[in-house]
Amino acid sequence: MEFYFLGTNAGVPTIQRNVTSIALRLLEERRSMWLFDCGEGTQHEILRSPLKLSRLEKIFITHLHGDHLFGLPGLLSSRAYQGGTAPLTVYGPPGLKQYIELSLGISQSRINYQLHIVEHTGGVLFDDGQFRVESALLDHRIDSFGYRIVEMDKPGKLNQELLERYGIKPGPIYGKLKRGESVEVEGGVILHPQDVLGSPKKGRIITILGDTRPCPNTVVLAQDATVVVHEATFLHELADTAYEYHHSTALQAAEAAKAANAGQLILTHFSSRYKDQEQLEPLLEEAKSIFPNSLLAEQHVLLPVPDIG
Template sequence: MELYFMGTNAGVPSLERNVTSLALRMLDERRSFWLFDCGEGTQHQILRSPLKLSKLECIFITHLHGDHLFGLPGLLASRAYQGGDTPLALFGPPGLKKFVNTALDLSESRINYKLNIVEHEGGTVFEDEIFRVESAKLDHRIASYGYRIVEKDLPGKLDTDLLARNGIRPGPLYGKLKRGESIVTPEGNILSPADVLGKPKRGRVVTILGDTRPCPAEIPLAEGADALVHEATFLHELKETAYDYHHTTAKQAAEIANEAGAKSLYLTHFSSRYKYEDQLLLLLREAEAVFPNTRLAREHELYPVMRSS
């Protein structure tokens, strides 16, 4: 599981950075990737990336401001021409369906895959046997949501030596044990999963928050997250400006990470006023003073989500 940023600028694109979009690449877990927000130009960023639109499985939109979804109609249409024929699920606030359908209808765009648009107002928005995605409303000028992506715990390692001593070789019986089912040995003994499975591997948690002022809803979403992605639009010296525009400073993002007990923090959504490396480093240093394990999100870099013990 890896984070791949394709847009880290706030409001409008700049010569240095594109507007918001982030991929969660899950080749080992699902052989696919999920996209969080789709600012204008996202499909161009994907062309410059190791990602393939044919592998895109889900898109999660945090809110309906243009810098977070103006790239969506073009990307949906292009996916059909780039080998994307599998179903695609699109999640976001009320109004998303109208936006997408209007753009596709008026442009007479044709897609040859099933598009399932799910509007939500928080709660559990997605769940299968591998992942659960929870959402909650934040504090922004319009309805903006954060997402908590929870990887379910994985079965522990099989004791293959013990199984071999009981006449069990690799095959379907291994699968039954990993699914939590007991099996019968050739000698007629019953082996339960508890007999042969080690301690389960803790699933990872990734929290990706939309635009927001600091607010209480962030804490449950970010609690214990292995990776927390948080906007850091301004330095703290502009905290009044951040508040007026419903945004967060780098220091405030670090305070949220601290309070939530997150393992790592990735800063993104930088104001265009911070054009140069030394200016971005001021944001980083401000956050590191509060939460040391902070990184600046860099476009077109892969950040592995490490599994904590």
């Protein structure tokens, strides 16, 4: 599980940074990729990356401001030309379906794969037993949502040495034990999963927040998260400006991560007044003064999601 940032700027693109889009690569977990927001130019950034649109399974839109979704119609219409024929689901606030259908309809774009559009107002959006995705409303000029991605715990490793003593080789019995089923082996012995499985591997939690002022739901969504991705549009010296425009400062992002007992904080969605990486360093220093395990998102840099334990 890895983050790949395709855009880290707020509002408008600059030469240095594109507007918001975050890829979550789940190659080991489900051989797919999820996308969070799709600002203008996202498909161009994907072409410059190791990411493949053919693996794109889900898109989550935080809110309907242009810097978070103007790249969506182009990406959807181009996906099939890059081998993307599997079904794709797009989640987002009410109004998303009208935007997509109107854009694709007027441009007579042809989508030759199943496209599902799910509008929501928060709650549990998806749960397949491997991952659960929840959403909650934040505090922005329009409805803006954060997403909490919960990876379910995985069964512990099988004690192969013990299984070999019972004459059990890799095969269907291994699968049954991993699924929590008891099995009967030679001699009428009943093996229970807890007899041969190690401790479960704790699943990770990822929180990706849309544009927001500080609000209770940032902490609710980020509670005990392995990684929190939080906007940090301004330095705290511009806290009044951040409040006026319904955004957060780097310091406020760090306060939310600390209050939520998160493991790591990644800052993104930077104002274009901070021209380059050097000018972003003060935002990182500000966040680290409250929450030491903070990082700056950088475009075209892979950031692995840490394992737990």
